[in-house]
Amino acid sequence: MSKRRYRKISVCIWNDAKFMALSNDAKLIVFFMLTHPDLTQLGALRANVPGLACELGMQFEAFDKGFQEVLQQGIVKHDGKLLFWFPNFLKYNLPESPNVVKSWHYGFNELPESELRNTILVGVKELVDGLSQGFREAFLKAFAEELAQASPNQRTENREQREEDIYGETPSESSSDSGVDLPAEPEPLLEPEAVKGKTKAQEEEEFLTDVAAMYNAILVDEQPEGRKLTKLTKLTDKRKKLIRARMKSDAAFRDLGGWETYFIRVHNCPLLMGDVNAWSADFEWLLNVGNMLKVQEGNYLPAKGKKAAPKPAGGSSVAAHNEDVFADFVEG
Structure with a gap:
C-alpha cells in the first residue's frame, strides 16, 4: 500500500527530547521518510540509504550522518540493507475498518x-x-x-x-x-x-467486498475534501457482475493487488478525480470494460508538461493540497 498520500504525525513530536536532539538534517530526513510516497500503511519502506539521499538531493555523507542520528535515537529501524520501519507509525495511523x-x-x-x-x-x-x-x-x-x-x-x-x-x-x-x-x-x-476454512462462494463474496472497500479506501476515504469520488455504500448485483467480468477477462484482477494498482492509476488522473471540471468518475464507470482499458493505457493522464486545470470554486486541486501538505499530515 505504497501510494497513500496523507498520513498523521502527532504535534507531540516537537516535545520529544530525542527528536529535538537531532540536527536539522536529521529532522528533515525523518519527515522525508515519513512522507515518502513509497512508505507502506505499516510505516515500512523498501529503499536504500544512497537512493534516499539522491531523492532528497542531499550529499550522501551528509545524509548518512543525519540518518545515523535517527537510528541511534531509535526513531526508525533499519535491517542494514533495503528495509526501514517506524515502530510507532501505526499508533498515529490506526486502521479505520x-x-x-x-x-x-x-x-x-x-x-x-x-x-x-x-x-x-x-x-x-x-x-x-x-x-x-x-x-x-x-x-x-x-x-x-x-x-x-x-x-x-x-x-x-x-x-x-x-x-x-x-x-x-x-x-x-x-x-x-x-x-x-x-x-x-x-x-x-x-x-x-x-482462521476457518471458507467455501468458494464465501471466498468470492469476501473478495468482491474487499474490492469495493479498496475503491473506497483509495479514491474516497483517504482523499481530501473536494477531491474524492462517490462513496460506494452498497455492492449491488450489477456491481458484483462488473467485478466478476473484469476478473474473467484479465487475470491481474483476480488478485487484490491488481485492483490496488488500477485504483491508484485512477487516483493519478485529475480528470477522473474531478480536478478538471464538475464531472468525476464513479465505480460503475471505472469498471466498464472500455473505460478501464483507456485508464490502463493512460488516456486520462494529463499531457506531459501540462498541469491539470484547477477545480471550480468550492473544490480544491491536488496541487493546492500539496502546498499545505504538512497541515494535512499533522494530527491536531
Whole structure:
C-alpha cells in the first residue's frame, strides 16, 4: 500500500527530547521518510540509504550522518540493507475498518524478507490485539500464513525494541505502544480457531467486498475534501457482475493487488478525480470494460508538461493540497 498520500504525525513530536536532539538534517530526513510516497500503511519502506539521499538531493555523507542520528535515537529501524520501519507509525495511523487491516497484507508482501520484517509482523499484531474483534479477525485471516511461520518468542523480543515513543510519550514498562498490557508470557502468534476454512462462494463474496472497500479506501476515504469520488455504500448485483467480468477477462484482477494498482492509476488522473471540471468518475464507470482499458493505457493522464486545470470554486486541486501538505499530515 505504497501510494497513500496523507498520513498523521502527532504535534507531540516537537516535545520529544530525542527528536529535538537531532540536527536539522536529521529532522528533515525523518519527515522525508515519513512522507515518502513509497512508505507502506505499516510505516515500512523498501529503499536504500544512497537512493534516499539522491531523492532528497542531499550529499550522501551528509545524509548518512543525519540518518545515523535517527537510528541511534531509535526513531526508525533499519535491517542494514533495503528495509526501514517506524515502530510507532501505526499508533498515529490506526486502521479505520477491518478491510483496511486486510489491505496491509499487500504492502507487507512487498517487503524484503529479513529479521526486521518478522519484527514488523509481531509489532503490528501487538497493536491490532488492542483493537476490537473485527480488526483482530481480519488481521489473523490476512496474515495467517505469515503468523503460522513466525516464532512466538518474537513477541518478547519485540517488546524490548519498542520501549520509547518518538512522538513524546513513553509507555510504562508493562504496556505496548498501543496502550494494552502485554501478557507475562509469550503467546502463540496464530490462533487457529480464528482462521476457518471458507467455501468458494464465501471466498468470492469476501473478495468482491474487499474490492469495493479498496475503491473506497483509495479514491474516497483517504482523499481530501473536494477531491474524492462517490462513496460506494452498497455492492449491488450489477456491481458484483462488473467485478466478476473484469476478473474473467484479465487475470491481474483476480488478485487484490491488481485492483490496488488500477485504483491508484485512477487516483493519478485529475480528470477522473474531478480536478478538471464538475464531472468525476464513479465505480460503475471505472469498471466498464472500455473505460478501464483507456485508464490502463493512460488516456486520462494529463499531457506531459501540462498541469491539470484547477477545480471550480468550492473544490480544491491536488496541487493546492500539496502546498499545505504538512497541515494535512499533522494530527491536531
